[in-house]
Amino acid sequence: MEKAFNLVQVRDNFKTNNASYFLKIEANYWGESTRALEGEDPVPWAWITELFVEKYFPDCVHNQMEIEFLELKQGDKSVAENEAKFTELARFVPEYVRSESQKARMFQQGLKPEIRRGVLALQLKPYPFIVQAALVIEIDQKLAAREKADKKRKIDDVEETSGQGGSNKKSHKTVGRNKNKELRG
Structure with missing residues (x-):
């Protein structure tokens, strides 16, 4: 979101109000309630981003991402x-x-x-x-x-077609054994 604000050159005092438009349902409710706590005064953007990161990207998630990266x-x-x-x-x-x-x-x-x-x-x-x-x-x-x-x-x-495959060797051995039996018998 920060990139979008920088692209269209949104001043800090307008960022908080514009941010709620881009937030998804739960985050939008969170943003509205956070602004409501401050009353009529504009909420500083730096404070909103710090709270947002604390809520939606806590240290345990950051630590897990670091471990996964390493x-x-x-x-x-x-x-x-x-x-x-x-x-x-x-x-x-x-x-x-x-x-x-x-x-x-x-x-x-x-x-x-x-x-x-x-x-x-x-x-x-x-x-x-x-x-x-x-x-x-x-x-x-x-x-x-x-x-x-x-x-x-x-x-x-090539081995299969030249007769050097396993099945061809077996058939040669069988024929040889049969000839030996005929000679003995």
Whole structure:
């Protein structure tokens, strides 16, 4: 909301009244009751925002977001999905991403080891370059895995058609045993 007020250059003494228009039902009721406590005097915007944060974003929620941010790992997510979650959580813990280098370092720590190694080897500094490099490495790894699977599938197909597959070996052994029985019998 603060961004919207800055965009249209709303003065502080009008922010409190305009904010109630944008708030959802429960938050709107809260805002109206808070303003009612102050009576006719305009409620200072800084005070309203402080109370709003205390009510809707208490310390326990902030602490949980901080823990989630610090423990964020890529896991099964794509680099793009991990970056989106990183950006979402970083808003709540600006103390960990004050500079581009801090932000880059925190993001790198959560990448899969094989992607992190590739990014670290490039020694990139700005956060956007690190994200881009991680995306490229991830795409390359997926292509390499697909090529490896295709190559294995082709080798398996060749073995089956050339008679070296497991079922053909078994039939040769069975025929050999039957011949031995006939010779003995």
